[in-house]
Amino acid sequence: MITHPKGNIIIDGGTAMECATDPIGHWGEIITNVYWPVMKEEEGCVNVLKNMHIDPESIKYVIQSHLHLDHTGATGRFPNAVHIVQRKEYEYAYTADWFAAPGYIKKDFDRPGLKWHFLNGEADDFYDVYGDGTIKIISTPGHSPGHCSFLITLPNSGSILLAVDAAYTMDHWDQKALPGFLASAVDSVRSVEKLRFIAQQQNALVVTGHDPSAWPTFKKGPELFYD
Template identity: 30%
Template sequence: MKNTLIRKMLVKGMLGASISFLLSIGTTQAAPKVIGVDTLLTNNTELQLYVFECGNVSARDLSLFNPAITKGTAMEMVAPCYLIKHPKGTLFWDGGLSDSLNTEPNGVEFYEGAFNFSVSKTLISQLEEIRVKPKDVDYLALSHLHADHVGNANYFANSTWLVQENEHTIAFSENAQDYGFHIDDYIGLKDSETMKLNGDHDVFGDGSVVILSTPGHSPGHQVLWVNLPQTGPVILSGDLYHFQENRDNYGIPVWNSKKETIQSFVKIDNILDKTNAQLWIEHDKPTFDSLIKSPAFYQ
């Protein structure tokens, strides 16, 4: 793959720092769980994957996502949500922007005007179309806890929340805002049944739907592997990448932990190389526009 040389260069540059980091944490901390590619490709489970419109993002300065981009460059993005139906249950992935923004005709300004958030179609109305009630969804997983991914999270307080332990620790701490988390966005999950993860997690136990730990954009950032029998495997990117150009150039947002982001790039690239999976970059509008939307679904 054309990205292999870049990955080797990235890994070489971070090797010394990675070794120092591993030595510094000692031997008592459990290593994060890693699920191998063989497991990801073993299943034949019948799945349905629904794609929802969960908001629009007008980004006015792409240099925030990659300092190599000219300051003030703008782009229209999206904030989608997803539902996976599995024979053993349902998983809702990423919460998009809050339905409450649907009443704001001009959207709302965010991050000192760097972004405008708006919602033209509520998530609830789309779930009603497929006769799904949030209270009946078995699992909720969020790529991370920024506002454009947790806007409707409180709908799913009855679901089991699948979250990396370090992300959860920060979520309700006095330091939450230091990471760009706003507790009110997900306060309904505070007393939810919660499964705290340390690394990858096979949601239904058959390799068909797997949370892959990819820290960097946030301490507990994660992406989702979905192996669809007809469509083939798909990785939902969260904010590992924000748009195709940043994927091509390995751009690292100014907020990210650079070392962890590079490690996550390498991890997901290796999986993509070995599985030929599709990468759906969640915020990338051309990608989103090309997808079929609920009430239709992928299989």
Template identity: 30%
Template sequence: MRAMIPAIAAVLFAAPLAAKDSPDLEMWRLDCGKIEMPDASSFSDAHLYDGESREFVVGCYLVRNGGRYLLWDAGLSSDLAGKTVVLEGGTLSMERSIVDQLGDLGLRPDQINFVGVSHYHFDHAAQLTEFPGSTLVIGAGDWAAVTSTSEPNALMDPRHFAPWLGEDAGNVTVVPHDHDVFGDGSVLFKAMPGHTPGHASLLVRLPDMGDVLLTGDLYHFEEQIANRGVPSFNTSRADTLASFERFNAMAKSLDATVIIQHDPRHLDRLPAFPESEK
């Protein structure tokens, strides 16, 4: 016991220094497209949104930690830049690619150290191939799904992950639960399975704004928080409900700002690009 006392004291007295030397963090929201759907019935397996039309924004996020960068989610395909495409189930559009927006900040794709995806769906992964030199951070359940097939489906296209597959594959961090992206506690990949097997949300601990929770697709719009709407295309209803509980408890205990990435009503929770939040 006596030998433990100096070690405990060192931790206690180091705490104020650690707080003073907190990481230099900055975060931007990038516009990665828009999806308009005439019928949102598939977003509840209990018929909560039958016949409702919904407009979804597609948000991607850039986090700077000192001189290192994380891109969180990679949006719709850059082939859509400047276009509007009408499909049977809705309309897709996008003004500018991620690479184009990064140029406004004086950044090149090869300066992005990490690309993290909340999950493998096409509207969160389609521009990943623009960052072949970055380390991919992905949930273990999602990586298992990506690597188990070469055939695209309506929601997932393994070709979006091509730089990290095959003989010349890039670096991949496969996360079975939670993960500290920069290794200093500032940006945490939080496992929230259910929407997909390895779905995750992101906790960003900004020095001025405080804790920010990016939902991924745990929630698509505010109403799902109140009425616990579970999309019919989620891979596990039970896991989704458990992730709802974990996320909500985390948001409450941290008094975090929650940003539902697809809800246009949450756009003003971060400054309009190219402004940032610290």
């Protein structure tokens, strides 16, 4: 979550809270035979915010890096939110190839009444959400066709680059390995090269998406946060 004077923002929101009580019912047997979600109900996105005394109605935007099942926990949960996603990612989520289709849980994002704002690839690269440089959305396809990463610039903590799944681990970031899942190896490699340049340029703290070794080194809310 990012707090901002113009309205609070959620990026992705993790896994849907239904997976805490009924993983097979929500995700289905195909994907739960490969990935099993481990979470408690209080770890669902909305419940975490309520425990932090943050009103769900204060969320102005839900920004999606992509629409895979472990990143759509905030979609449709916040009544005033506009959902921002790459158009290519949204369209692919409904028409995914056989190897990728189980990773998209349509009941998460195919909800009546959702308000969407679509970005269009390179034409909207470095999309500045509030126009003040705080939150920029970077096009980083490869892991999925419309994947995005985020450059967050804070007053005291400086620049933080959320690679999300454009770089799974530091081995991927350091060009020693490809991620565990991808739509395009070529796009994945080029997106990491792009992010490495940005990180160097901005002297940014880099947060990869799924690195268990790096994760303990970061500040994590609600007790600790970057400002």
